[in-house]
Amino acid sequence: MPANTSLAHLSDVLLVWTVSAYALAMLGYAAEFAFGRSGGSARAGRAGRAAVVLTVAGWVAHVASVTTRGFAVHRVPWGNMYEFSSMVSLVAVTVFLVLLARQPVRFLGAFVMAPVVLYLGLAGTVLYAKAGPLVPALNSYWIKIHVVAAITASGAFMVSGVVTVLYLLKDRWERRSAGPAPVSIGPGAAAAVEFGDTRVGGLMHWLPASAVLDRLAYRVIAFAFPVWTFAVIAGAIWAEQAWSRYWGWDPKETWSFITWLAYAAYLHARATAGWRGRRAAVLSLIGFGCLMVDYYVVNTVLVGLHSYAGVG
Amino acid sequence: MTELAEAAKLSTAPVPPQRQPGQGLRRNLRQAWRQLTSMRTALLLLTLLALAAIPGTLLPQRGLNPVAVDTYLAAHPQLGPFLDKLSLFDVFAAPWFAAVYLLLLVSVVGCLVPRIRLHTRALRRRPPVAPRNLTRLATSTEWSADAPPAAVVDAARLLLRSARWRTDIRTEDDGAVSIAAEKGYLRETGNLVFHIALVGLLAGIALGGLFGYKGTVLVVQGQGFANVRSSYDIFQPSRLYSDSQLAPFSFMLQTFSASYQPNGEPRAFDAVVDYRATPDATPALRHIRVNHPLSAAGANVYLVGHGYALHIQVRDAAGRLVYDKDTPFLPDDAMFASHGVVKVPDGLPKQLGFTGFFYPTFGVTPFGPQSTYPGLRDPELDLAAWQGDLGLDSGAPQSVYQLPVASLRHLANRQLSPGQTWRLANGTTVKFAGVDQWATFQVAHDPGKRLVLVAAVLIVAGLLVSLRVRRRRFWVRAVPADGATDARRSVVHAAGLTRSDPDGFSQEFDSLVRRMKD
Numbered sequence A: 001m002p003a004n005t006s007l008a009h010l011s012d013v014l015l016v017w018t019v020s021a022y023a024l025a026m027l028g029y030a031a032e033f034a035f036g037r038s039g040g041s042a043r044a045g046r047a048g049r050a051a052v053v054l055t056v057a058g059w060v061a062h063v064a065s066v067t068t069r070g071f072a073v074h075r076v077p078w079g080n081m082y083e084f085s086s087m088v089s090l091v092a093v094t095v096f097l098v099l100l101a102r103q104p105v106r107f108l109g110a111f112v113m114a115p116v117v118l119y120l121g122l123a124g125t126v127l128y129a130k131a132g133p134l135v136p137a138l139n140s141y142w143i144k145i146h147v148v149a150a151i152t153a154s155g156a157f158m159v160s161g162v163v164t165v166l167y168l169l170k171d172r173w174e175r176r177s178a179g180p181a182p183v184s185i186g187p188g189a190a191a192a193v194e195f196g197d198t199r200v201g202g203l204m205h206w207l208p209a210s211a212v213l214d215r216l217a218y219r220v221i222a223f224a225f226p227v228w229t230f231a232v233i234a235g236a237i238w239a240e241q242a243w244s245r246y247w248g249w250d251p252k253e254t255w256s257f258i259t260w261l262a263y264a265a266y267l268h269a270r271a272t273a274g275w276r277g278r279r280a281a282v283l284s285l286i287g288f289g290c291l292m293v294d295y296y297v298v299n300t301v302l303v304g305l306h307s308y309a310g311v312g
Numbered sequence B: 001m002t003e004l005a006e007a008a009k010l011s012t013a014p015v016p017p018q019r020q021p022g023q024g025l026r027r028n029l030r031q032a033w034r035q036l037t038s039m040r041t042a043l044l045l046l047t048l049l050a051l052a053a054i055p056g057t058l059l060p061q062r063g064l065n066p067v068a069v070d071t072y073l074a075a076h077p078q079l080g081p082f083l084d085k086l087s088l089f090d091v092f093a094a095p096w097f098a099a100v101y102l103l104l105l106v107s108v109v110g111c112l113v114p115r116i117r118l119h120t121r122a123l124r125r126r127p128p129v130a131p132r133n134l135t136r137l138a139t140s141t142e143w144s145a146d147a148p149p150a151a152v153v154d155a156a157r158l159l160l161r162s163a164r165w166r167t168d169i170r171t172e173d174d175g176a177v178s179i180a181a182e183k184g185y186l187r188e189t190g191n192l193v194f195h196i197a198l199v200g201l202l203a204g205i206a207l208g209g210l211f212g213y214k215g216t217v218l219v220v221q222g223q224g225f226a227n228v229r230s231s232y233d234i235f236q237p238s239r240l241y242s243d244s245q246l247a248p249f250s251f252m253l254q255t256f257s258a259s260y261q262p263n264g265e266p267r268a269f270d271a272v273v274d275y276r277a278t279p280d281a282t283p284a285l286r287h288i289r290v291n292h293p294l295s296a297a298g299a300n301v302y303l304v305g306h307g308y309a310l311h312i313q314v315r316d317a318a319g320r321l322v323y324d325k326d327t328p329f330l331p332d333d334a335m336f337a338s339h340g341v342v343k344v345p346d347g348l349p350k351q352l353g354f355t356g357f358f359y360p361t362f363g364v365t366p367f368g369p370q371s372t373y374p375g376l377r378d379p380e381l382d383l384a385a386w387q388g389d390l391g392l393d394s395g396a397p398q399s400v401y402q403l404p405v406a407s408l409r410h411l412a413n414r415q416l417s418p419g420q421t422w423r424l425a426n427g428t429t430v431k432f433a434g435v436d437q438w439a440t441f442q443v444a445h446d447p448g449k450r451l452v453l454v455a456a457v458l459i460v461a462g463l464l465v466s467l468r469v470r471r472r473r474f475w476v477r478a479v480p481a482d483g484a485t486d487a488r489r490s491v492v493h494a495a496g497l498t499r500s501d502p503d504g505f506s507q508e509f510d511s512l513v514r515r516m517k518d
């Protein structure tokens, strides 16, 4: 069946709306921080709430964009790198919103939105692929299971990566600014103003304590890791059906495995004396780096069986 | 271990190795073993395994693409052989790669044995005694209650039991009564299941690697395949394979069909076969497609390739049929321009051979003839006829896709459409009678597959449990209010401990304490 071009066009338009809403939301979160620093905490709160509304609106448009794309091509909307990147961003925003419903994590807003906007921008331009059907090798119900799991884990790993970077920054700052580490003061705290700090110091005051960030990163990884494990296993089952072996050390498989090992090392490090905290955090960032290699370097540079999911 | 450290020990994770008592070799061996089964070593080996896998994705690998390895070796005459000596073109079969994962395996097993023992003991033991000073714990509180210590603790026990905590009450010397409660043993169980399943997974992989087989065969439409070793074009047995593992199934390829998108990209393939599980079973119609292997008596049959087979008929000058066969041609590009060879050794005064190029959709470009679409829209066959000794009787093995043209005499060339006949100068006629299709099938048998699948399921289940469930302890100590043993009022201390997710735990702790106060 040929692709439905008007629906595909609608999906593209919705993606533009999505990116716009997310970009505005990012500005809102940034404004919340800026106003919070200059003491206008009412205005800060308003900016933050507006940013959340924009995020939700963008999320709705994003879901609609992905759905219309699926209907336009009569298949699941994750068959190439463009669609894949859009889905990963959608999961990252979803994870953020779910966290937000349970914990005061609005401070994360700008830091989640920035990579998401960048990623979607990249997806919509460099990686963009015209709507079309799948090649036979991708036409299996395992693609739905395997890829949904991979996308979900990746989106969550992306959020954990953002939190981990914030953790490392905050942790370094806490150890540098000798004195007693400030207690968690959360968004909009006036403390930053009183300290009259540099811009970076202000940001650091505004972030929660490093221990809070560390635990948040762990919780997200503890969610993502089993999902990633399942994704790799579902991929192996699919490979067994398609290529007559469940594991063949194809570059894509190998990098998924390396990513898995890196996060397993992170979980071990957290349980090992002397490796908790900073060193574990670095391991998780290495894991995220491996994930990025898995998606982008493997698909474009290293040639393997999986490389038909290519660009263009 | 101090009382507090004992109370805070919420997992069976090995503690960092201490210097061992004793002396000499025994002590050193024990020390080395502790080191090998420590968390630090597991961490190190996991990282090492990840690093060791990287070159396998950067350099071409023999197991994946032997041609690319040869190309690389030719391009790097200095570096190539050196890398080859380090097994860098067979990373995943290299001794140093095996060394890392075998060490990891030994480490896991060595780590698991004491952990299983500790955990089964913990499952049967009473929760650890309340530390003397509960206020020293991070999550703790105190209040006073209008009831004697025993009653306070009894009420606490009722509450904890209804929330499925394991509890243990102790009466202390000074008239205080304490209760120790623990919950979430499943975390450790899940973690142990996960690690045991990892070992099971490796066992399953080893089983498949030792006893399985794999083979590839090309079958032309209308022809059959029987699962005996001699039927295969390529056969790869494993180390401990024996012919008795070949189940006696067979199939006949009835039809093969392929459909394509307008730009020539493949859309769908379908091979319809008559399958028999045993030689005297009644044949059953089955479809083999990409992603849909045929499950055949413990083995799987996969569709891995396809191409065109050309039906050629050759008659001698008197009109007698001397050659009448479907000859498979091998595809050279995505549009299925293909090449092949026809050999007519018998029935003619001199042996005759043809080299041919086949275009399913013929087109002419500035670079010469080409196929412009993989489907049969305008098939054309380019043949060159050669005469002489085909070399088939020399005994030397010869590919069916090659003709020793250097020692043959070139007769003529001709382009044919289906149905056309070409008459050579000596009266021999060649007819391009039609086009059929062939498909290649891979048959794979992996006796470890089921174990691998079960282990994989346990790995995910174990992980989910171990990362979701929180192991936590909770203590309440009620002390007589004024030091009197028969006091009617008590001072209550409560404290709790967890290792993962303290945020969630402090909520649970608060709600438990609130309900105890009521």
Ligand code: HEM
Residues within 6 Å of the ligand: A263, A264, A267, A268, A271, B011, B012, B013, B014, B037, B038, B039, B042, B046, B104, B107, B108, B109, B111, B112, B191, B195, B198, B466, B467
């Ligand atoms: C094949 C190699 C291994 C892999 C892939 C692996 C993976 C994992 C993972 C993902 C976890 C996290 C689960 C959790 O936090 O509850 C974990 C936990 C753990 N692993 Fe391993 N592991 C391996 C080898 C080992 C070895 C050799 C040891 C022995 C020292 C070990 C001991 C532990 C312990 C004690 C925990 C629990 C830590 C805790 O209490 O939180 N693992 N492992």
